[in-house]
Amino acid sequence: MLVKWIRCGVVDRPGFDRAQRRWAALREQPGFCGQGGGWSRSQPGVAHLFGFWDGRRSYDAFMAGPHDGIAAGQEGTFEMLGARLFEHRLDVKVGFQPLFADADLLRVALCKVRPGHADHFTLMQQRVWNPAMAGSPGMLRGFFGQDSGDDFLVLSLWDTATEHGKYRETAVSRLSERAELDADVLSVAGDVVDVVGAWTV
Template identity: 65%
Template structure:
């Protein structure tokens, strides 16, 4: 599965949201698995969209054929758009599906990892972080994806902000020590996204 993460700064909120609903046109696309997104909790006006495709070839075919037509309605409503692609590697918890209807919140982390530490980082994700997140009440599902240049995406869906907050304060520092996270990671960025139900396809 291919995961696409788009982040942009919205300059015309009403126009952007109107255009976002037009992406319902993705439903007929071969290989399309689902899309959702919402607003950053930390940065006013920043929107995140996550879309999922069965494979890179289905995605490339969509980009060549239908993408520009669907995107036209949002033209001029945002700036500083950044899109990144990741190959799905494994679930966080079990049975990941690109479904957004039961989640209120998405936590996204982008880790750029030192080349010689990429294998260790992946292993720690499986052995240390995954069990801890899977055991957290309110964490619904998630995935670990790999992009070019030793970049990794960790995406988790949560029932509510309160439950995600409990996980963060209780566990993160202790887990980071155990996983030697500081030695693995060259750069870490991320965000907390309040999902908008009307953006779900």
Template identity: 60%
Template structure:
């Protein structure tokens, strides 16, 4: 499995790419992959510091896709900002991240870590306690995600 993340300077640049170049590039890649899924998220806020799509200082990404109950979306966003973000930001191995939103009460939490060991310290020490405090179970309909070990030669 491969994860590909693209960060666009603006929606106008994204729309221009989709209108002018996407189909040609996609046709050239036909047959090189299967079961591709694409999602477009709008940046809501940063986690820890100003997000930069720079990966040279990270060894690991944690990506979480959260579909939440529509009536709980505002609460979920507030808890991300007031509970989860400060906890991640306070973890020494966490570098930076972002929180994004897509239509249909779907959210992306992307965090960058110095190493899997540093991420493991955060995860085992805090996740259950934070989930209770943030009432995550009441907010979330579905949660999927992955730990992505970065391959520096794939970074463009």
């Protein structure tokens, strides 16, 4: 599975919201698996979107065909757009599906891993982070992916902001030390996103 992470700096929030609902047309595209997103909690006017495809071939076919026609409806509503692609490496909880209807909050983390440390970082994700997150109340499902280099995406879906807050307060520091995170990563950047149900496809 392939995920496309899109980050937009929005200048016309109502217009962007209306246009985002038109992406329901994705349901008709071969290989499309699901899409969801919402507004950043920490950065006003920033929207995050996550689109899932069954592989690169179907994604490329969509980009070469219908994409521009759907995207045209959103022109002028944002001033900045960044997009990244990540290939699935691990589920954070067994049986990941790109479903968003039951999620209230998304946590996204971009980890820039030191050269030569990707294997250890992935092993620690599998042995330390994933079991802890999977066992946390309120954590619904998650996706761990890698780009063509040493950047990794960790996306987790939570049923409430409260449960995510409890996990962050009680577990993150301890797990970071156990996983030797500082030895593996150059930086970790992320955001917490309030899910907009109307954007779910």
